[in-house]
Amino acid sequence: xxxxxxxxxxxxxxxxxxxxxxxxxxxxxxxxxxxxxxxxxxxxxxxxxxxxxxxxxxxxxxxxxxxxxxxxxxxxxxxxxxxxxxxxxxxxxxxxxxxxxxxxxxxxxxxxxxxxxxxxx
Numbered sequence: 001x002x003x004x005x006x007x008x009x010x011x012x013x014x015x016x017x018x019x020x021x022x023x024x025x026x027x028x029x030x031x032x033x034x035x036x037x038x039x040x041x042x043x044x045x046x047x048x049x050x051x052x053x054x055x056x057x058x059x060x061x062x063x064x065x066x067x068x069x070x071x072x073x074x075x076x077x078x079x080x081x082x083x084x085x086x087x088x089x090x091x092x093x094x095x096x097x098x099x100x101x102x103x104x105x106x107x108x109x110x111x112x113x114x115x116x117x118x119x120x121x
Contacts, residue, residue, distance in 0.1 A: 014031075019031050039079050039082070039087050039112055041079050041080060041081065043078075044121040045117055045119070045121060046094060046117075046118040046119050047075055047115045047117055048073055049070055049114065050116070052114060053069065053110065053111075054071060054072075054073070056069055060109075060114075064086065065108040068106070069108075072093040072094070072102060073096070074095070074096045075089075075091040075092065075093055075094055075106065076091060076092045077090065077091040078091075086109050086110070086111055087109070087112055089107065089108070089109075091105060092104075092105050093105070
């Protein structure tokens with residue numbers, strides 16, 4: 001017995017969940033619950049920014065940060081405030097290839113849906 005082609009096609013589109021291999025004995029997949037990352041105030045993290053965050057033409061940059069926006073993809077951040085999905089950070093740019101800090105800082109609001117946690121510091 002094979003899995004329905006429509007179901008298989010939809011499962012291939014899933015990005016935010018962990019899907020196990022197909023269990024042929026039980027005829028099912030196991031899908032792990034997505035665990036949202038909670039960025040805590042007074043904690044430090046190494047993050048990777050989505051490219052959309054590094055654009056001056058976003059509502060996020062103009063409304064939340066008075067036109068200021070990050071210019072590097074990786075940043076070590078210290079979270080000082082939380083407001084829904086937004087966190088206020090003081091960040092130090094980071095070169096992920098050489099594992100060195102860049103002597104340049106940025107401060108402002110970042111949407112947690114637009115960043116990827118590399119590790120907690």
